[in-house]
Amino acid sequence: MENVDVVVIGSGHNGLVSAFMLAEKGFRVLVLEKADLPGGASKSVEANGFVHDLYAMNIGLFLGSQFYEEYKEELLEHGFEPVVSDHPYASVFPDGTGLGIYQDREKTYQTLSAFSQGDADSWVRLNDYFDQTAPYFMPLMQMELPSFEAGKQFWKMYRHFKISGLLQLGSQLLQSPREFVDRWFTEKKMKSLIVPWGFHLDFAPDVSNGAVFPFLESVLNQRNGMAFSRGGIGQLMNSLIKGIEKRGGVVRTGADVDEILVEDGKAVGVKLTSGEIAYAKKAVIGNVTPTQLITRLLDQKKIDSSYVEKAKNYQYGPGTMMVHLELDSPLEWKAGEEYGDFAYIHIGPYVEDLSRTYTQSLNGVLPNSPLLVVGQPTTIDASRAPEGKHTLWIQVRALPASVKEDSLGEIAPGGWEDIKEAYAERVLDKLAHYAPNVREVLSHKIVLSPGDLEADNPNLVGGDSVSGSHHLHQNYAFRPVPGYSRYHTPIKNLYMVGAATWPGGGLNATSGYLLAHKLT
Incomplete structure (x- = not known):
């Protein structure tokens, strides 16, 4: 060689x-x-x-990277094309309702106002706080730590915020996701709209410093829209x-x-x-x-x-299952037809459910009702499926790397290769509660267990997707x-x-x- x-x-x-x-x-x-x-x-x-x-x-972070800023034109010449949904994310709930965030800030405010005026106003205050603080702390995410450059950025933050403002910001970012949403919002559905972003990593509702990701992702995805790569x-x-x-x-x-x-x-x-x-x-x-x-x-x-x-x-976090569905026609969401247009839909449904799921996964227990992150890429990228058909991308969070027992007593403990199809059926059962036609329109599914993730990529130990x-x-x-x-x-x-x-x-x-x- x-x-x-x-x-x-x-x-x-x-x-x-x-x-x-x-x-x-x-x-x-x-x-x-x-x-x-x-x-x-x-x-x-x-x-x-x-x-x-x-x-x-989701390629939103890549589009905001220094690398993309410098090489954007060449990447586009080589066939990369971002597509952006103006319906970035939503959550749906057991009572047949949902709550969504739009790239249109005024539409978002009107939607939240119809649900809860107090929480709509808090959403505006949260965005204002983001504008006041993000330009100072977000650059650190593109710097080596520790470094002289980062030190200069901390000094810049100190000069702007003074000690009291820095302590306030630090207090916000060190909160758990649950503490963060409890600080800003009152309605449980609104809290459940924001908290799942932490679970895309391993920031369960009660993990300190887990507020960072829900804070950033909830605002940035609203402003920039949800971005995927065409094809x-x-x-x-x-x-x-x-x-x-x-x-x-x-x-x-x-x-x-x-x-x-x-x-x-x-x-x-x-x-x-x-x-x-x-x-x-x-x-x-x-x-x-x-x-x-x-x-x-x-x-x-x-x-x-x-x-x-x-x-x-x-240390590695809990595992992830991926379920990919091929559909003959779109899902019919109980929450309303418009929910078929959202790029991501979170099905927790509530903060306490996510907390229980995380504890179950750490204890080697198959969760009774895991978080489903339901991606609907063909809503903005029809090239991913034959004409009139659709794909569904489902990230199942969070699961144990090694299964000791099942919370419902329905699935006998065993290796993931032996139980993944049975657990995928639980995932489909949960999805069917919110989109009842899923099994009728389903033509094929691909199930990747935590064990499959590690087998494909040895970095994903125990199926830890990050x-x-x-x-x-x-x-x-x-x-x-x-x-x-x-x-x-x-x-x-x-x-x-x-x-x-x-x-x-x-x-x-x-x-x-x-x-x-x-x-x-």
């Missing part, structure tokens, strides 16, 4: 972003992907004329790969790295399971988790023992482990990017972008 300057292990989007930018600077870059399909947790498959985004689908998220990955290849880089799939080669404390290349060796003159970049580094890719005798101990304690818990002890400057938050490792020339590094999960393109700048 040809010697190169940089080897990237894994083709998740941050690995591709690093490869793209390093190739831009003239480095010879080789990306090695174990799976047959590139993209990591961001890839699409076609079946029966339908296109399914297997895992990630599937795989089109975005393909456009990144075309950019790499245009610059002389190579992306190989079906190439499983068996070992990172280390000489005198320095990463010098990788060995594949095929026996091939690729030497890297400048860097080896792992789009991996610390768990993979110490258990699969490195000889622990060659790593600092304190790092090994920290990496062993790296590659590691985002709780306070393992976030910010503590991600992935204390002392190694700036994409480096104890081994010279060996770096990490991806969801296991700051700023964590989501299609944000940040770690790949920041590391590429560091290396140039």
Whole structure:
């Protein structure tokens, strides 16, 4: 195998972003992907004329990234095209009603006013508070932590807010999602409209610092609309790969790295399971988790023992099931015809249900009523299905990695391969309560259990779809482990990017972008 300057292990989007930018600077870059399909947790498959985004689908963070700002035109030339729904998200409830948020701010206010004038006014105040604070704290999400640049941003925040304002902001962001919505709203349906955004990560209702994601996502998705990639998220990955290849880089799939080669404390290349060796003159970049580094890719005798101990304690959140449906006609929502136009519909239904589900999953219990994040991509992207037909993307949160018992006593404990179809039926039963025609219009379903997620992508341990818990002890400057938050490792020339590094999960393109700048 040809010697190169940089080897990237894994083709998740941050690995591709690093490869793209390093190739831009003239480095010879080789990306090695174990799976047959590139993209990591961001890839699409076609079946029966339908296109399914297997895992990630929302590209809003990517569209707000520094990388996209710089390379937007080229990505579009390579076939990537964002499509945006002006009906970004809603929640539906057991009594046949729903509550939705629109990109049109006035329509949103009118809708919320008809439901609760007090909560509508609180929504306006929340947006005002976002405008006052977000320009100061959101830039930190695109900076290394800790860093001189971040220090300057904190100083800027201090000068603007003074100590009292900083304490107020800190108090808001350190709240749990439940505390956050209790602070702003009074009606349980309104609270249930906001809280589920935390559960897209592992911020259950009662997890401290979990307020950050509901705060940001509830407002940003309303303002920007919900964005998907036309033709599937795989089109975005393909456009990144075309950019790499245009610059002389190579992306190989079906190439499983068996070992990172280390000489005198320095990463010098990788060995594949095929026996091939690729030497890297400048860097080896792992789009991996610390768990993979110490258990699969490195000889622990060659790593600092304190790092090994920290990496062993790296924690994963609860698992996720993905259910993809192919429909002969649209769902008929009890809440009303308009709910067929929303990009995402959350079915909790209430905050207390999410809290119970999280506790059940941590205790190894199959939840009786998990959160369903129901994506309806064909409402804005008809190219994903044959004419007149539709796809449904259902993220089921949160599930145990290993099942000890069933909360309802209906499913015998066992491996996920044995029970996933039975649990998927529970998911469909729940969906049918809100959209009764689902089984009538269903032509085919694809079920991916937590075990399937990990089998496809070893970063998704236990089916954790965001590659590691985002709780306070393992976030910010503590991600992935204390002392190694700036994409480096104890081994010279060996770096990490991806969801296991700051700023964590989501299609944000940040770690790949920041590391590429560091290396140039």
